[in-house]
Each structure stands twice: as structure tokens, then as C-alpha cells.
Amino acid sequence: MRKILFACLVLVIIGIGLLHYFTPGYLIFYHDMFRRLSYFPIVLGAIWFGVWGGLVLAVMSSIAFIPHVLLYIGQGPETYLSELTEIILYLAAGTVTGIIAGRESLLRRRYKELSEKLEKSYDKLHRETQLLLEVEEQLSAAQKLSALGRLSASLAHEIKNPLSSIKGTAEILLDEFPEDHPKREFVEILLKETTRLNNTVEEVLQFSRRGGQGRKKEDAETEPLTRVTDRVTSLLASQLQKKSITLTVTGWEAGKTFFVNGEKLSQVFLNIILNAIDAAPPKGEIIIETRKLASGIAVSVSDNGPGIPDERKEKIFDPFYSTKDGGTGLGLSISKKIVESYGGTLMLSDADTGGACFTVFLPERHSGSDVKKQTESDFKDIEGNV
Numbered sequence: 001m002r003k004i005l006f007a008c009l010v011l012v013i014i015g016i017g018l019l020h021y022f023t024p025g026y027l028i029f030y031h032d033m034f035r036r037l038s039y040f041p042i043v044l045g046a047i048w049f050g051v052w053g054g055l056v057l058a059v060m061s062s063i064a065f066i067p068h069v070l071l072y073i074g075q076g077p078e079t080y081l082s083e084l085t086e087i088i089l090y091l092a093a094g095t096v097t098g099i100i101a102g103r104e105s106l107l108r109r110r111y112k113e114l115s116e117k118l119e120k121s122y123d124k125l126h127r128e129t130q131l132l133l134e135v136e137e138q139l140s141a142a143q144k145l146s147a148l149g150r151l152s153a154s155l156a157h158e159i160k161n162p163l164s165s166i167k168g169t170a171e172i173l174l175d176e177f178p179e180d181h182p183k184r185e186f187v188e189i190l191l192k193e194t195t196r197l198n199n200t201v202e203e204v205l206q207f208s209r210r211g212g213q214g215r216k217k218e219d220a221e222t223e224p225l226t227r228v229t230d231r232v233t234s235l236l237a238s239q240l241q242k243k244s245i246t247l248t249v250t251g252w253e254a255g256k257t258f259f260v261n262g263e264k265l266s267q268v269f270l271n272i273i274l275n276a277i278d279a280a281p282p283k284g285e286i287i288i289e290t291r292k293l294a295s296g297i298a299v300s301v302s303d304n305g306p307g308i309p310d311e312r313k314e315k316i317f318d319p320f321y322s323t324k325d326g327g328t329g330l331g332l333s334i335s336k337k338i339v340e341s342y343g344g345t346l347m348l349s350d351a352d353t354g355g356a357c358f359t360v361f362l363p364e365r366h367s368g369s370d371v372k373k374q375t376e377s378d379f380k381d382i383e384g385n386v
Contacts, residue, residue, distance in 0.1 A: 005048060009041040009057055016041075017064025035086055038065065039093055046097035050105070054094030062087040144319070159197075167194045189234060196263045223262040225255035225297065225362075229288060231262075232269045236277065244283045251290035258297045260362060264338050268346075271331035272301045272358045279305030279355055287353065296344070296363035302351035313348055332358075 019034050038061040046054025065087060170191040177184040233240075233247060240247055276286045280303040287302045308316060319333045336346045344362040351357035 002049070006045070006053070009045050010060065012041045013038065013057065013060050013064050016061070020065065035065070038090060042090055042094045043097050046094050047101045049098075050102045051095060051098030054098035054101075055091065056094075058090040058094030061090050065090070163194060163198045167191065167198060170194055185234075189231060192231065193235065193266075196266060199263055221262065222259040225258045225260050225265070225290070225299070226252055228260060228262045228265050229255065229269060229290070229299065232266055232273060233288070235270070236273055239274075239277050240286075243277065243280065245277060245280050246283075246285045248285065248287045249290075250287070251292075254290045254292040254297060255299070258292070258362070261342070264342075268335040268338050268360060269299070269301070271335045272360070275331065275358075276301050276303040276305070276356075279303050279307075281305060285353060287351075293361075296361060298359055298361045300357055300359040302353055302357040303355040304351070304353035305355035307350060307355045308348065316348055317346070 016034050016038050020031060023030050023034070042054055042057045042061055045057035049056075170187060174184070174187045174191060177187060229249070233249070273286070273288075280286055285304045287300075289300045289302070291298045291300075317332050317336045319330060332346075339346045339360055339362070342362060344360065347359045347361070349357045349359065
């Protein structure tokens with residue numbers, strides 16, 4: 001494009017030179033007009049191409065002006081020198097305009113570089129501010145967790161004695177009901193949950209004594225996943241009945257042969273289903289679906305509530321973040337940590353019923369790259385189906 005512009009200016013100069021050559025000398029008015037027209041390509045060349053462009057076009061205009069100067073050779077030195085002065089003005093116009101344009105271009109480049117540096121500095125400052133805010137949030141959460149840990153350790157001592165009394169009472173009641181009694185199942189659930197709470201309290205105490213090293217999950221007793229989900233739904237039967245919520249359980253057979261830590265997973269499903277009950281409207285619906293995958297098992301809990309807005313999904317697993325009035329914001333955070341401690345994952349998606357869908361994926365107890373690749377494939381399958 002610059003070459004085309006330069007060529008056009010050269011053609012204009014050649015055209016002005018031809019007009020000087022073919023116009024008779026006595027037509028002074030036309031020659032004066034052509035002479036002044038020569039300043040336009042010189043000035044434009046200096047503006048567009050700098051000093052060198054202005055000088056080159058000024059020299060070319062001077063050469064094109066020579067045939068006109070020859071017409072005044074015999075008319076006296078004053079007239080002749082007057083015409084030669086025009087050539088000097090051409091060169092001066094090209095040089096001065098080129099210098100001014102060059103300085104302006106240099107200032108423009110400097111302003112552009114300064115603007116780019118300021119933009120980079122702003123982006124860096126923005127990133128550092130965001131990082132500072134994130135660190136501040138993490139520090140605040142850590143302080144809350146630290147205070148909660150100290151409070152939990154003190155409460156654990158106070159809770160331990162009443163739990164022992166409740167457990168002893170449940171054992172006495174269990175002896176009162178024979179094996180075939182319909183209410184024996186509820187007493188067994190009471191005893192089982194009391195034992196689970198007692199183990200949780202003991203784990204909190206061990207955690208505080210050992211500086212964060214609780215009981216290893218490998219030492220915990222395992223049971224079929226189906227038994228865990230059945231026990232949790234039985235515990236929540238009265239709350240489901242109060243809101244007339246329909247509970248649908250599918251894939252029951254898939255969890256019969258998959259063994260998990262019943263104590264910990266009970267806490268996970270209890271938190272998730274309680275949230276689903278709170279979210280579902282009266283006479284709503286909750287669906288629990290268990291699916292066997294190549295590298296593990298997935299349990300999805302869906303409801304037909306209002307769902308979770310997109311802007312809240314990223315923070316839903318953060319500690320102390322709750323969408324419910326009076327909520328602690330710890331249920332889903334603790335559940336996610338428990339699932340991840342077994343190599344699994346807890347995911348949130350939109351349910352087909354219109355509400356939220358929480359999916360717990362638990363891998364088989366194997367290791368190796370093949371299993372890892374298969375697990376990643378299963379994650380994609382889950383995200384595409386929930």
C-alpha cells in the first residue's frame with residue numbers, strides 16, 4: 001500500500017512537470033498555479049514517509065520544475081533567481097514537514113509503547129489483586145477451620161459420654177426385640193448410627209492429638225454400597241414423608257457387590273440426600289441411580305427443585321459457603337473431601353428433572369495406568385449422562 005501511494009505521488013509530480021512544459025510561458029497564471037500544486041505531493045510524501053520521502057519528492061518536483069525555469073533564462077537575473085528560489089522552498093518544505101512528521105510518529109510510537117506497558121501493568125496488578133483476594137479468602141477459611149477444629153475437639157469430649165449412654169440403651173432395646181420383630185430393624189439402625197457417631201467423635205479426638213493424622217480408611221470395616229444407601233434412605237424416611245416426596249431408587253443390584261466404608265459414605269449420602277429433600281418442593285421427586293462402570297461405580301442423586309444457579313456452582317463445594325438460610329456450608333465440603341480420600345470425585349450437574357444432580361464416583365480398589373485411563377474415560381461418560 002505504501003508503494004502504491006508513493007507511485008501515485010510521483011505520477012502527480014510528473015503530471016505537474018508536463019503541464020509546465022506544454023503550457024506557454026506567457027500564461028503566468030497557470031504556471032503559478034502549477035508551481036503551488038507541487039507542494040501537495042511534497043507535503044503528503046513527508047507526512048506519510050518521513051524526511052526521506054519529503055526530500056525525494058522535493059527533488060523530483062525540482063527536476064520537473066526545470067523546464068519552466070528555462071523559459072525565464074533571457075528575462076533577467078531577478079526573474080531567473082526568483083524561479084530558482086521556488087526549488088529551495090520545495091526542498092525546505094519537504095525537509096521541515098518530514099522532520100515534524102517524524103517526531104510526531106516517534107511520539108506516537110512512544111505513546112503506544114507506554115500504553116502497552118500500562119496495560120500490562122494493569123493486567124499484572126489485576127492478577128495480583130485477584131491472587132491477594134483468593135489468599136485472603138483461603139486465610140479466612142483456614143482461620144475458621146482452625147477455630148472449628150478446636151471447637152470440635154472440645155465438643156467431642158462432651159458428646160462422647162451421652163453417645164455411650166445412647167449406645168447402651170440401644171443395646172438393651174435390641175435385646176427386647178426378637179429377630180423377626182418389625183421394629184428390630186429400626187433399633188439396629190439406631191445402634192449402627194450411634195456407633196458411627198461414636199467412631200466419628202473418636203476420630204476427631206485422634207485427629208487433634210496426632211496433629212491431623214486420623215484413622216486410616218483401610219482399617220475401616222466395609223459393607224455393600226446398597227446397604228449404605230438403604231440405611232440412609234431409611235433414616236430419612238420420615239423427612240421424605242413430611243414433604244410427600246417420591247423417592248425412586250434404580251440400579252440397586254449394581255451396588256450389591258461393591259464394598260465401601262459404610263461409616264464415611266453414610267455421611268456423604270446423608271448430606272447429599274438431605275440437600276435434595278430441602279431443595280425439592282412438596283410432593284416433589286428424588287431419584288437415586290446407581291451405575292456400574294468399568295473402573296468403579298457412580299451414584300447420582302437428582303431432585304426436581306429449582307436447581308443451583310451457574311454463578312454459585314463454582315463455590316458450592318467451598319467451606320462455609322451455603323445457599324440455605326442457617327446453613328453451615330460444611331456438608332458438601334466435607335462430603336467432597338471424604339469421596340476424594342478414596343480416590344473418587346463428587347460432581348454437580350443439572351438434572352433432567354430440572355433440579356440439581358450430585359454424582360459420587362468411587363473407583364475400584366486397584367492401581368495402574370490402565371485403570372487411571374479408564375477412570376478418566378468414565379468421568380467423561382458421567383459428565384455426558386448426568
